[in-house]
Amino acid sequence: MISAPLADGVIDVHAHWLPAELFSLPPGAPYGPMRDRDGALYLGDIPLSIPTRAMSDVAAILGDMRTAGVGVRVVSAPPFAFPVGGVPGAGSYVTAFNEALSAVVAGADGRLVGLGMVSLDEPAEARAQMERLAGTEGMAGIAIPPLHYGRSLDQGFLRDVLTDAEALGLAVLVHPMQLSRPEWSEHYLSNLIGNPVETATAVAALLLGGVKEQLPRLRICFVHGGGCAPGLLGRWTHGWHARGDVRRHSSRPPDEGFGELFFDTVTHDPGLLRLLTTHASKDGIVCGSDYPFDMAQSDPVRFATDHGPSAAVLTSNARAFLGL
Template sequence: MRIDFHTHIIPSHFPNFEEKYGGGKWPVLEQTCTCGATILVGGKNFREVTDQVWDPKRRIQDMDREGVDIQVLSPIPVTFSYWADPQEALQMAKIQNDFIAETVAEYPERFVGLGTVPMQDGKTAIQEMERCMNELNLHGIEIGTNVNGKNLDDPCFIEFFEMAEKWDVPIFIHPWETLGRERMPRHNFMYTVGMPSETALAAATLIWSGIMEKFPNLKICFAHGGGSFPYILPRLDQGWEVWPHLRLTNHPPSFYAKKFFFDSLNYDPLNLKFMMERFGHEKIFMGSDYPFLLREIDPGKVIDDTDGLNSEQKEAMLGGNAAKFLNIEKKKRGAVYASTNTGE
């Protein structure tokens, strides 16, 4: 069973929020042909996309060709719209959450869904998270690494994390609005340097602030193999040791880092082995970033190419770990899950 934890989807048609509400930061999907479109932000080309990003039948064709049994569908981060009025952003979130839920319901054996919530308003975010999990039967929530420049340890997010732990909601943290982006206008460094650094900052913030100590059962997965976080963890530990006056936790950062989960999107077996040694293979699951240019082809390639893995480790990282993280077995969704549970 191969589960691709990290894929993105968007409805092919949704209202033009720029015309409806004003403001120049709403993403607008402008179809250029039956098999392609442009995502515009502020009237400028943000990203060219193909029908892979909205057509489930096209996705299933790719999945069959690349050996993927299940995709976990999550929104494209540009649609988070944390900058907007919370009620307007809620409408954007609901359109996407409903679309993802409908896609999963149409193909329950091939897809699992994650929702999005307006993190700029805690109560609204919690309400939509509850709807995603209880009414739409989604399996988790995707959020950004910061919200309008506020790190995830800001007091306004505490209740959200508290309820996510209480309701056993898996959280997928994806980098967006990266630090230092004003210094990365060329070379697409926002994607290759900024996003890994942004992810590291988010992970370090959740640990150093004491959130992971306060909510020890909070389930969090970081995109892109955790970015640069796994490699700076010893430096974070050293800072904790030499600055005792800054400590907010009873243990060094590496203690809490073992609570995190990560997708496998780091492209290199050496990096994967490093992460296995640091966190354990149980904390890693396959993720490809389908269908974008930086994605791994075929999904799971870095796991397949890593020498010395036993069958238990490989099967866990290719699908078993994601199934446990997302509570797929508990929800018993579809015949494919039933066959997995019986070992068929």
């Protein structure tokens, strides 16, 4: 919940933080622990091309906000910290992260807001974690992956998480996991192609699965401008009208439901951001940065306001997403 006033200025809804003591990542994490090597951050043996302090040091986050003209930053765990391994003990990691994040937010004078994590294998545990987040000052919601055990937001555990989030009034940020596939093993394609495809899959599952119709009060945001979704929305809508199997779980075409979702501005392409704004509601575009990763929008506020809504609209939309 957020009852204390936030700082003035544009709200960046998509940024990451993880304390150094949790660099070990949850049990069963597929990528290995994070490590500091002479001030540079590694995921296992993979260089992340960012300074370690950019991920873990709150002073570095606040300094970047001043440089970028960001008034408030909404921080969540990096996606490789999501507890997707299905190994016992992940609940303790989730609790440690949520408690550490709430402490950081509490000491930031309204400049930081938190999105916590939930266990992704134990329904009762996840519900209890979400109930605690809903009652914790400065924590506005949760961040989740778009896919889990071969299912997306319309089925299984993630679908249940969305139901609980709506009931508890928690915002939901959907962040891709950068899942690997053999054909994406080179050229960073697991990120450059994989991330947008994961997100588009989740948007399609939400709309075609009728999830937003069933959960009308759900506040859900998709990062990276919705990935491939803006460019595929017309195809999905045509398929909905043309095929009974496409529309069997939803009562309205996807282009109607698209306007009820939130999307951030991390598109790296002014034309794509303009396309997104033609499909999404004017109330659904929020500023994002993807700080501190190498794929971050380097000047997030300027990019968003030059090619999308005004600063005032972006801020108003973000406040709505956060439930203010």
